Amino acid sequence: MKITLRQLQIFLAVAQSGSTTAAASMVALSQSAASAALNELEHLLAVQLFDRVGKRLVLNDSGRQLLPQARHMLDAAQTIERQFADPSAGSELHIGASTTIGSYLLPAMIAAYRKDHAGARVRALVANTADIVDAVVNFEVDAGLIEGPCHADDVEVEPWMTDELIVVAAPRHPILRPARKISLKMLREADWLLREAGSGTREAVEHALIPYLHYLPSSFEFGNSEAIKRATAEGLGISCLSRSVVQDMIESRKLVELATPLPTLRRHFYMVVSRHRAPSPSLGKLLDFCRQWAHRPSSAH
Numbered sequence: 001m002k003i004t005l006r007q008l009q010i011f012l013a014v015a016q017s018g019s020t021t022a023a024a025s026m027v028a029l030s031q032s033a034a035s036a037a038l039n040e041l042e043h044l045l046a047v048q049l050f051d052r053v054g055k056r057l058v059l060n061d062s063g064r065q066l067l068p069q070a071r072h073m074l075d076a077a078q079t080i081e082r083q084f085a086d087p088s089a090g091s092e093l094h095i096g097a098s099t100t101i102g103s104y105l106l107p108a109m110i111a112a113y114r115k116d117h118a119g120a121r122v123r124a125l126v127a128n129t130a131d132i133v134d135a136v137v138n139f140e141v142d143a144g145l146i147e148g149p150c151h152a153d154d155v156e157v158e159p160w161m162t163d164e165l166i167v168v169a170a171p172r173h174p175i176l177r178p179a180r181k182i183s184l185k186m187l188r189e190a191d192w193l194l195r196e197a198g199s200g201t202r203e204a205v206e207h208a209l210i211p212y213l214h215y216l217p218s219s220f221e222f223g224n225s226e227a228i229k230r231a232t233a234e235g236l237g238i239s240c241l242s243r244s245v246v247q248d249m250i251e252s253r254k255l256v257e258l259a260t261p262l263p264t265l266r267r268h269f270y271m272v273v274s275r276h277r278a279p280s281p282s283l284g285k286l287l288d289f290c291r292q293w294a295h296r297p298s299s300a301h
Contacts, residue, residue: 005077007041008070010034011049015067018056068154072276075139079280092121093286096141098148098200099224100163101269102126104244106145113289120282128223129200136272142283144272145290147242148200149207158271161294164243165208165265167258168250170235175258182260184212191219191237193228201225204267205240212262229255240265269294 006027013023013034024034042049049063059067097106102124110122125132125141129148136144137154150157167187169175175186187209194216195202209216219237222228225245232239233254249255271290273283 002044003041005074007037007044008073010037011041011063011066012070012074014038014050014057015059015063018058020057068276071139075274075277078139092123093143093282094123094125094141095286096125096127096132096135096144098129098132098144098146099126099195100147100201100242100245101145103224103226104242109290109293112293113286116289117285120286122286128196128198129203130198133272136274139274139277142273142277142280143287146200146270146272147267148203150270150272154275155272156275160269160271160290162266162268165205165240165267166243166246167238167240167260167262168229168232168246168255169238169258170233171253171256173235173238173256175238176256182258184261187238187260187262188213188215188217190217192216193220193222193231193237193239194218195225195228196221196223201241208265208267209240209262 009027010020010023010029013026014020017023017026020035020038021031023038024031027034029037038049045062045066047062048060049066050057051060052058095106103126106124106126110124113122114120125135127135129146129150132141132144132146133150133152133155135141137152145160147163175182175190194205206216220231222231225241228239229241229246229249231237232241233249238258246255246257250257271287273287
């Protein structure tokens with residue numbers, strides 16, 4: 001075998017950064033060594049992997065064909081290294097979670113998992129759904145827990161658990177005036193506080209509400225659900241959020257669940273892993289734990 005993992009590592013670094021200079025810094029090599037390794041890889045494959053566009057190196061068709069295979073090879077090598085680096089210390093898993101899951105479900109899940117697996121180490125990346133899916137595709141995390149549909153190729157998607165979405169407002173919001181039954185027309189005319197584009201919550205809310213409201217006017221957009229619920233409590237608008245996100249403010253009477261003519265709104269959470277990932281026993285144990293967690297009575301879904 002003439003192709004080396006180092007060559008594939010440099011190829012991926014160039015694909016990510018767009019230059020051999022930046023790639024060399026990422027893999028702790030000189031620019032000339034990185035350039036030589038890339039040239040050798042192209043010579044061995046008898047193809048050019050990048051097109052030069054200005055000062056940038058951009059993947060061509062051959063490079064795009066190699067990309068998932070190179071990621072798979074390096075991921076397999078990293079899995080082996082982690083598995084045998086320090087067996088007594090247990091493995092470290094990198095889990096991605098979209099914002100609502102990462103903020104409101106994942107901490108308790110990891111704490112419970114570590115009680116049953118004392119040597120396990122879990123590192124979490126919390127971002128919006130689109131970014132978590134990208135991290136799974138790029139092998140930056142071992143698996144992802146997301147709260148919206150996944151449209152990416154090269155990933156396996158498994159329905160995980162369901163979550164109830166409710167519409168809430170501040171207690172003094174005009175929509176709650178006495179003896180006033182909330183109608184669909186009133187909901188259409190309200191100021192809605194929404195998550196940013198690319199968020200699983202945003203996509204789920206639009207999917208749940210638009211069939212009844214026909215459109216969803218956004219008054220403000222926020223990068224996380226915590227900001228939305230606090231803005232809602234301040235009376236800036238109404239919002240549709242996971243019950244698990246707003247339950248504390250409902251109990252403290254800072255928010256009120258609206259009695260609307262809408263049906264019960266539910267969405268699915270999903271587990272995603274790369275189709276090209278080399279499976280490991282430790283990852284399998286964590287995913288099995290997540291499946292069991294979804295059926296716990298306390299998960300209230």
